[in-house]
Every structure is written in C-alpha cells, then in structure tokens.
Amino acid sequence: MQATAYTYDPETRSGSVLLDDGTPVPFDAAAFDAGGLRLLRPGQRVRIEVQNPENDAEARQITLVTLQTF
Numbered sequence: 001m002q003a004t005a006y007t008y009d010p011e012t013r014s015g016s017v018l019l020d021d022g023t024p025v026p027f028d029a030a031a032f033d034a035g036g037l038r039l040l041r042p043g044q045r046v047r048i049e050v051q052n053p054e055n056d057a058e059a060r061q062i063t064l065v066t067l068q069t070f
Contacts, residue, residue, distance in 0.1 A: 002068055003048050008040040017046060017065065025050070027062035035066035 006024055008015035013029040027048070032040070040046070049064040 001048050001050055003046055005040050005042050005044045005046050005065075007042060010039065015040065017048060017062070025060050025062055027065050031062045031065050034064040037066060040065070 001019075003017035003019050003025070006016045006018045013032045014027060015032075016024050016026045018024055025048075031048075045068040047064075047066050047068045048062050051061045051063050052059045
C-alpha cells in the first residue's frame with residue numbers, strides 16, 4: 001500500500017502517514033525500523049505494510065514503512 005509521510009519525530013522514530021484518501025495512520029518505531037530507513041521527511045512517498053487493512057482506521061496498524069521506489 002502507498003501513502004505520503006505526514007509527520008516524523010527522529011527522537012522516537014515514530015510518526016504518521018496519510019493514505020491516498022487523506023486518512024492519517026500512525027506508525028511506531030518498530031515499523032520505522034523494519035523499513036531500514038534512517039530519516040523520513042514529510043511529503044515523501046512511502047510504501048507501507050498494514051495489519052488489519054480492511055478494518056476501520058483505528059484498527060489499522062502499520063508494520064513497515066519504507067520509501068516508495070518506481
């Protein structure tokens with residue numbers, strides 16, 4: 001699934017992304033670390049893996065955040 005980086009805190013290595021429909025979804029340090037990134041800037045296009053993607057936004061949990069490559 002693709003999204004856009006919205007917030008990122010380098011101290012906690014957590015933040016949030018915006019899905020293409022504008023829904024914000026938070027991610028934690030474990031999801032950031034799983035993607036192997038060192039830094040994330042708001043506005044970057046990212047690829048995410050989501051647990052419970054069919055449920056409502058509150059039940060979604062991002063398990064991986066990495067840069068989207070073409």
